[in-house]
Amino acid sequence: MSISPTLKKTFLNKSEIKAMDIEHKRKLSFNIGKYNETVVKGKKQFSDLDNARKKAKNIKWKTMEHLDQYLVEFEKNFTQNGGKVIWAQDAQEANEAVLEICRLHNATQVVKSKSMVTEEIHLNDFLEKHKIESVETDLGEYIQQLDGEAPYHIVTPAMHKSKEDCARVFHENLGTEPNLTPSEITLIAREKLRSKYTSAGVGVTGGNFLLADIGGVCVTENEGNGRLTTAFPKVHIAIVGIEKMIPSINDLNLFWPLLATYGTGQNVTVYNTIFTGGRKINELDGPKEMYVILLDNGRTNLISDPGVRESMYCIRCGSCLNACPVYKNIGGHTYGATYSGPIGSVITPHLKDFHEFKHLSYASTLCGNCTEVCPLKINIHGMLHYNRTLAVKLNDTDFTENTAWKMWKLAMTHRGMMDMAGAGIKTKVVNSVFKDSWGKRRDGLEFHKSFKQLWKERGN
16 A cells, blocks of 8 residues: 555644744643643542542443444433434534534524534534534634634643733734733623624534433533523534443443543533433423434444554543643644544544554554543553554555564564674664654764673673
8 A cells, every 4th residue: 555645744744843842832831730730639539539430441341332222222312302313424424414404493603612523523614615604602612713723632722822822813803902811801702702692593512421321411611601502592403422422320420520630620510511302391491402413433443443442432531632742742733633642643543544644643652641641541552552553464554664674673683683783883874764853953873882792891
């Protein structure tokens, strides 16, 4: 198979730029540092955190092993509550379903609560092409939308921006005064968005969890915009990946605190809502109709492969991004995918085209910190290694890589060949081979004595 270098080359070029951008790294380090401080405090709410993590992983294991049954159970219960379930095999089917619902209800404007899955299917761009305005209502997402950028982080969309950057975005796009304070920015956003809630015909959310036993969709957020998005419009559409399923409402007393702690360091997120359908007769607000779009979009590729099935346990807390030394150097946009960081590098090649995105799995030191901080103990670094192994098995590696490893294997398995190469030859070969990577911004390496020689000199 011939290798298409386009995405990989773009990734490497962007990585080099961001890794050398001191200001970018300063902002990222500052924001992640604040996150790390709060997470330590949040963990104190658990009397036995390790056991809680193990229990949550076991629940997710059980769910994914019987996902087909739980999905059917969810559909049955949600439909009985008066809701409507739509199954979408890919992004196109999901977007077309949203468009059909908007046209059915004559909606020309949509308000959206924060949702990574709608970013995954590029819903905003799709609706814009069909003359339907889609407005982000989460403050971070709103800032990113105004600035024409995708979310930078799974949980914190504008993590790479300082308060001065946010003020600049408002000044350039809304004509506000320059150098606004965070409080002033928030108040202006509130003023701009309030009228959108009342005029929009459709509200769109994602879902943090799907509850099979009651047919419920859980939405977790900190700003209240999710509740406004689902309270004023006549129609609520929840687009949710099938991996968000958990068996029972009783599991939330474990999953909600874990998500809050590892996502933002809180004991519990400010607003946690369960939707089980449209407005009932005795209810005063809420949508008249509610739809849930269950999205596959490559997720069955993950669940069908035991090597990466654990990735379906992910609750999208973003903790692995904040722990990853690679992410902390190159940031979120460099990955060129909706889901960045370690978990994104695992799942993106399977959600999209493995051949085109396998390079992301090499953007890791395999240090294991992502696995260490995952609330569900997902073996993330192991799956990154699995993706690399899979690329080799599929013969999806280029000539240079294959040759390099063959030479390495030959040298490592023939001690005599290594001894024949003196210090001078080793110095010349290594500095020549790695001149465009290691040597680009570093002094060349210089070999003096081999380990074998040093060992003999010690009298061993």
